Structure formats: C-alpha cells, structure tokens
Amino acid sequence: MWDDLNDRLDDLRRRGRMRRLHPRRIEGVDLIDQSGRRLINFGSNDYLGLASFLASKTMRVDSVGARASGLVCGWTDRHQLLAEKIAEFERTEAAVVFPSGFAACSGTVSALCRQGDLILSDELNHASLIDGCRLSKADRMVYPHRDVDSVARLLSQHRKQHRRVWIVTDSVFSMDGHVAPLRELCVVASDHDATLIVDEAHGTGILGDRFSGACESLGVKDQVPIRIGTLSKALGGQGGFVACPRVVAEFLVNHSRPLIYSTALSMSAVESAIVALEHPGEIRRRRDLVCAMSRQLRSQLGLACPASESGIPIIPIPIGSDADAVAASQRLYESGMFVPAIRPPTVPEGQARLRISLSADHNTEMLGRLIEGLPSF
Numbered sequence: 372m373w374d375d376l377n378d379r380l381d382d383l384r385r386r387g388r389m390r391r392l393h394p395r396r397i398e399g400v401d402l403i404d405q406s407g408r409r410l411i412n413f414g415s416n417d418y419l420g421l422a423s424f425l426a427s428k429t430m431r432v433d434s435v436g437a438r439a440s441g442l443v444c445g446w447t448d449r450h451q452l453l454a455e456k457i458a459e460f461e462r463t464e465a466a467v468v469f470p471s472g473f474a475a476c477s478g479t480v481s482a483l484c485r486q487g488d489l490i491l492s493d494e495l496n497h498a499s500l501i502d503g504c505r506l507s508k509a510d511r512m513v514y515p516h517r518d519v520d521s522v523a524r525l526l527s528q529h530r531k532q533h534r535r536v537w538i539v540t541d542s543v544f545s546m547d548g549h550v551a552p553l554r555e556l557c558v559v560a561s562d563h564d565a566t567l568i569v570d571e572a573h574g575t576g577i578l579g580d581r582f583s584g585a586c587e588s589l590g591v592k593d594q595v596p597i598r599i600g601t602l603s604k605a606l607g608g609q610g611g612f613v614a615c616p617r618v619v620a621e622f623l624v625n626h627s628r629p630l631i632y633s634t635a636l637s638m639s640a641v642e643s644a645i646v647a648l649e650h651p652g653e654i655r656r657r658r659d660l661v662c663a664m665s666r667q668l669r670s671q672l673g674l675a676c677p678a679s680e681s682g683i684p685i686i687p688i689p690i691g692s693d694a695d696a697v698a699a700s701q702r703l704y705e706s707g708m709f710v711p712a713i714r715p716p717t718v719p720e721g722q723a724r725l726r727i728s729l730s731a732d733h734n735t736e737m738l739g740r741l742i743e744g745l746p747s748f
C-alpha cells in the first residue's frame with residue numbers, strides 16, 4: 372500500500388538525505404542526546420537564551436490551549452494585549468498574531484497577493500514565504516539572491532502589466548546570516564510603485580537599537596509597510612506576527628487562512644511573549660552579548676563580512692559536499708559540540724555547510740573549543 376512512499380524514502384537513503392527526528396533534552400546551552408551525552412549546543416535559534424529565562428518568569432496559565440480559532444472565541448484579552456505590545460514594539464498601527472512564524476509568512480503572502488499581481492521573491496527566501504507565493508494566485512518571479520539590479524530590471528519589464536507588485540524577502544537569511552539590501556530594495560520599490568513584505572524572523576530581537584530587526588537597523592521601517600516576525604527564535608517562545616497598517620491587519624483577519632482556520636496561539640505562548648516584551652532591558656543585555664560574541668568568532672575565524680552582518684549570531688562554515696558536512700558535524704559531536712550539517716534542499720546543491728548559531732549563554736571558553744574543533748575552510 373505504501374510502495375510509492377517507500378520508494379521515495381529509499382531514494383533519500385541512497386542519496387544520504389534521509390532524516391530522522393532525534394529525541395534530545397535541552398538544558399540551557401547544553402544538548403543531551405539519547406545516550407545521556409552532554410554537548411554544547413550550537414544549533415538552536417534561541418539566540419538570546421530567553422527560552423529558559425521565560426519559563427522561570429512566565430506566570431502559570433489556567434488554560435494551555437486557546438480553545439478555538441481567533442474569529443470564533445480563541446482571541447482572548449491576553450491575545451489582544453500581546454498584539455498591542457507587538458504593535459508598540461514595532462511602532463506600527465497594528466499587529467496580527469499567528470500560531471507560528473511559518474503561518475504568518477505563508478498566510479500573509481497568500482492572502483495579500485492575488486491574481487493580476489506579481490511577486491518578486493529572493494531565491495534564498497524561507498520555505499514559508501515560498502509556500503505563500505505558491506499558494507497565491509499572483510504571477511511569481513524569483514530573483515538571484517540579493518540582486519537589486521535584477522529586481523529593478525524585472526520591475527521595468529513587468530510592472531505595467533500588473534495591478535500590484537510585491538517584493539518579498541527575508542531580512543536575515545537563516546542559512547547564510549546575510550542581510551537583504553533593504554535600503555536599495557526600498558528605493559527600487561518606490562521608483563516602481565511596488566510594496567515590500569519583509570520576513571524579520573531572524574532579525575527580531577537581534578538587529579536595531581530597539582532590536583526590532585533589520586528594517587530598523589537600516590532605517591527603512593517606514594518604507595516597509597508589512598513586516599513579519601516570529602516569537603520563536605530570539606524571543607524564546609512560539610508564534611508569529613505581522614506588524615502592519617490597521618487596514619492590512621483587518622484584511623488578514625478576514626482573508627488569511629492559517630489565521631481563520633487554525634486555533635489561536637496557545638495561552639502559554641501568549642503569556643511568554645508578553646513577558647519577553649516586558650523585559651526590554653534583558654533582551655538588550657543578551658542581544659549585546661550574543662552580537663559581541665558573533666563579531667569575536669567571525670574575526671577569530673577570519674570570516675569577512677559587512678559591519679551590518681557581523682553581529683548576526685548565524686555563522687555558516689562552507690563545506691561543499693553533503694558527506695563532508697556530515698563528517699565535520701560528526702567530528703564536532705565527538706568533541707562534545709552539536710553543530711548541525713545543513714544540506715540540500717535547505718541549501719542549494721553543492722553548498723552543504725555547518726551552521727553555527729550562537730546564544731547569549733555561550734561563553735569565551737565554549738567559543739575556543741568550537742574554533743579548535745572546526746575544520747579549516
């Protein structure tokens with residue numbers, strides 16, 4: 372009955388691409404594997420170490436689930452408070468809270484972009500934006516990674532034939548630590564009457580004076596009307612949000628399918644996000660720490676990058692082949708460190724890599740061990 376699925380799994384096995392879920396325990400910055408072995412974890416997106424901090428600060432909830440979709444009765448006064456706090460944090464008119472960052476990205480793009488529109492999408496955009504593009508009925512064009520000239524060219528050629536054009540991009544690319552050229556994209560968007568949608572999943576909590584993301588650090592917040600963020604990475608919780616004008620928020624509440632047809636964000640996630648946003652001093656302290664460590668590690672490894680990217684706690688180590696990346700990750704594992712090997716389809720063919728994620732809970736000694744264990748590249 373399942374021959375077709377087994378054939379496809381065999382194909383993955385043959386190509387060394389079969390993946391499994393490994394049950395692990397996480398304690399702060401330690402990862403404990405199934406055999407009880409303790410490793411330093413360089414694989415988490417909990418960049419600020421807020422996940423454990425919030426567990427100790429979040430008040431007990433008397434219900435875990437939100438019990439229904441927001442539009443039925445799942446939207447509580449606490450969800451409303453969280454949305455208001457996010458809007459204040461983002462300095463936007465409104466914010467919409469989604470059950471996950473993935474749902475926020477796919478549900479926003481698929482709802483806003485419609486037939487007769489054109490979407491221009493960076494080739495390295497996250498799967499959630501790609502799915503949003505695919506689900507929408509708009510025409511879609513993928514431009515080479517961060518290539519603003521290509522965007523300008525596509526706009527010159529195709530703008531007139533479309534009602535609205537959307538430029539969709541991650542702000543910080545999750546597998547590269549690159550920042551999108553948002554200033555230049557804003558200029559091109561303004562020249563051609565296009566609208567930017569930016570996914571700040573890895574920028575939120577990290578970039579900018581008020582740590583709201585790359586749009587803030589690059590001074591283009593006012594030119595990017597729709598910014599998507601997640602509560603699940605630097606903010607240490609779970610859930611996603613869209614910071615946007617009120618009319619866009621009202622539109623999403625009425626048209627975004629993952630919002631309408633899914634139970635609202637759980638009460639425990641709502642409470643922990645509220646606590647996170649009520650601790651800006653803690654976020655700033657931890658953000659400053661992790662960004663300083665990222666700069667230090669990049670400099671010790673001799674990895675050159677623009678100043679705007681040097682503090683980003685995502686540090687890819689290029690390897691090339693899948694087998695070499697897995698072997699390098701395994702060697703680190705044997706030395707007591709977890710650094711995941713990232714392979715296609717997450718990254719393009721031939722560009723397998725180690726992806727180091729730093730946390731504010733790492734320290735100089737841990738970085739020293741990591742540097743010793745890394746392959747030369």
Ligand SMILES: Cc1ncc(COP(=O)(O)O)c(C=O)c1O
Nearest residue numbers: 471472473497499545572601603
């Ligand atoms: C760039 C980007 N956008 C969106 C998401 C989805 O966020 P969440 O994990 O909150 O669903 C991720 C998560 O991996 C991501 O890396």
